[in-house]
Amino acid sequence: PADLSHRGRAKVHALQLALRTELLACKDHKEFWDFVRKDTDPHPPKAKVSLTNLSADFDARLNFPATMPKSFNSDQPAFNTRMARELAAEPPDLS
Numbered sequence: 427p428a429d430l431s432h433r434g435r436a437k438v439h440a441l442q443l444a445l446r447t448e449l450l451a452c453k454d455h456k457e458f459w460d461f462v463r464k465d466t467d468p469h470p471p472k473a474k475v476s477l478t479n480l481s482a483d484f485d486a487r488l489n490f491p492a493t494m495p496k497s498f499n500s501d502q503p504a505f506n507t508r509m510a511r512e513l514a515a516e517p518p519d520l521s
Contacts, residue, residue: 452458490503 494500
């Protein structure tokens with residue numbers, strides 16, 4: 427059928443018209459290039475999994491286990507805690 431080859435074309439034309447209208451409404455070069463770069467510049471990818479979904483996994487990996495394995499150096503966590511207390515709360519500004 428002839429109408430199948432045109433499906434979605436009106437939507438595409440409406441989008442093109444809206445973008446063209448917005449582009450032509452730019453008042454100066456900066457506004458023009460800001461509009462162009464908004465869609466053409468790379469953007470950081472969105473996370474596929476939220477941080478809250480991973481928090482249980484992070485807690486298990488980053489905190490000490492409830493019972494230490496025999497192969498684990500039992501003095502190391504206490505040493506790490508003492509060393510962490512020596513760190514500055516905020517690093518000095520070296521700029």
